[in-house]
Amino acid sequence: MANTPYPESYYAASANAVPPRPVLQGDVEADVCVIGAGYTGLSSALFLLENGFKVTVLEAAKVGFGASGRNGGQIVNSYSRDIDVIERSVGPKQAQLLGHMAFEGGRIIRERVAKYNIQCDLKDGGVFAAITAKQMGHLESQKRLWERFGHTQLELLDQQRIRDVVACDQYVGGMLDMSGGHIHPLNLALGEAAAVESLGGTIYEQSPAVRIERGANPVVHTPQGKVRAKFIIVAGNAYLGNLVPELAAKSMPCGTQVITTEPLGDALAKSLLPQDYCVEDCNYLLDYYRLTGDKRLVFGGGVVYGARDPANIEAIIRPKMLKAFPQLKDVKIDYAWTGNFLLTLSRLPQVGRLGDNIYYSQGCSGHGVTYTHLAGKVLAEALRGQAERFDAFADLPHYPFPGGQLLRTPFAALGAWYYGLRDKFGY
Structure with a gap:
């Protein structure tokens, strides 16, 4: 069977060393079989193992191969649609539960x-950096809103003040969230995988379901084996x-593009982002950036609907970087890559159960x-019989993309074009 390596990226090139993991061959049994060794799967596995479950994780390629190992590396609170939008959709009781959970993910990362x-x-x-007065409002x-939920x-x-934290003259203001932050995303996934194994969990790589x-x-x-599970x-x-x-049917893969500069050196890096915070702007089609541990700038943005790999990522993203930081015009780009995230029509995550024993979570829509x-954590709670928080997500309304899989890409791209115009003219 073909061995799928990590795509070339700064994260893959700077990943911590990990042992090779086996391919599943033959039959195994577990309490829970987790399909996918990205953050959702690894987080589920860890919470389950900490509560005494026997867990097997199947990964089609390598740990963190997908969005978990390719994203912008930013810890951003809440959901892709904020709590006020949820409240209008589902009412105050469910929104209260979801609102209090909106800031839990970052705490879980720090605990791990x-x-x-x-x-x-x-x-x-x-x-969060505002380009217009309307965005600042x-x-x-x-x-x-966030303070209403204790944040x-x-x-x-x-x-x-924003000039003190980012050397970019595009912004009229912003908001600093000290419980936000940033990480090397692939190394976080690899560390969580090692934690899974330290608790007796098994991870099989190159073993697609x-x-x-x-x-x-x-x-x-899988091609060479099977997992029997409860x-x-x-x-x-x-x-x-x-x-x-x-x-x-209810989701669409989308690609986002990321570039990483050569090391900038301490002085230039500190002049761009003196406190080493990460930044994202408030546009619908947003740009986001941060410094790495070795003082490179990671800069991402743009969305390709339908998850095709664009031919020249640097040509798409470098002009955005230079608009923010013209002082980087002579800096070399060492890495450029794309990674897919899953978009839902509501831009809210889809959580649920198929039958009595197949649980799922998908569609983070960029968050x-x-x-x-x-x-x-919520999936692990549901498997232990504590379903209140699971149900709060499972009860969110979801819709298939209009026109099915054939038309979902052009419809979404048309919507993005519209919002791109709104960003451009400051609506």
């Missing part, structure tokens, strides 16, 4: 890093393919780093 001594360049502090409302580590930044035999005692088949957790997200057709860690 501390408990299992994960080396992933964790830094505190994330900035939205941040002021967002601060009041108090927030500071509004005026035009002078090709078929699920549903029923009272479900079986997950429960299955489907955590493939944008890399699930058509393994579970019911899930594919995956924190949400996936929360999702693992």
Whole structure:
């Protein structure tokens, strides 16, 4: 069977050393079979193992191969649609539960890093940067909204103050969230995988799930083996393919592009982001950036609907970087890559159960780093019979893309074009 390596990226090139993991061959039994060794799967596995379950994880390629090992590395609170939008959709009781969970993912990441001594360049502090007065007004409302749910580590930044934290003259202000932050995302996933194994969990790489035999005692088949389990957790997200057709119809893989500069040196790096916070702007099609542990700038943005790999990522993203930081015009780009995330029509995550024993979480819609860690805890709670928080997510309304899989890409791209115009003209 073909060996799928990591795609070339800064994260793959700077990943911590890990032992090779086996391919599943033959039959194994577990309490829970987790499909996918990204953050959702690894977080689920860790919470389950800590509660005494026997867990087997199947990964089609390598740990963190998908979005978990390729994202911008930013710890951003809440969901891709904020709590006020959820409240209008589902009412105050469900919104209250989801609102209090909106800030839990970042805490889980920090607990994991501390408990299992994960080396992933964790830094505190994330900035939402406003380009227009209207965006600044939205941040002021967002601060009041988040504080309603007990989230108090927030500071509004005026035009002078934001210049102190990011050397970019595009912004009229912003909001600093000290419970936000940034990490080396692949090393976080690799550290969580090592934690899973330290608790007796087994991870098989290069072992894609090709078929699920549903029923009272479900079986997950791979090319060379199978896992018999009491429960299955489907955590493939944008890399699930058509393994579970019911899930594919309600979501669309999208690509986002990332570049990484050569090392900038301490002085230049500190001049760009003096406090080493990460930054994302407030546009619908947003740009995001941060420094790495070895003082490179990671800069991402752009969305390719339908998850094609664009031919020249640097040509798409470098102009965005230079608009923010013209002082980097002579700096070399060492790495450029794309990674897929899973978009839902509502832009809210999809959580649920198929039959009595197949659980799933998917569709983070670009807010995956924190949400996936929360999702693992919520899924583990549901398997232990504590379903209140699981049900709060499972009851969110979801819709198939108009026109099915054939038309979902052009429809979404048309929507993005519209919002791109809104960003451009400051609506």
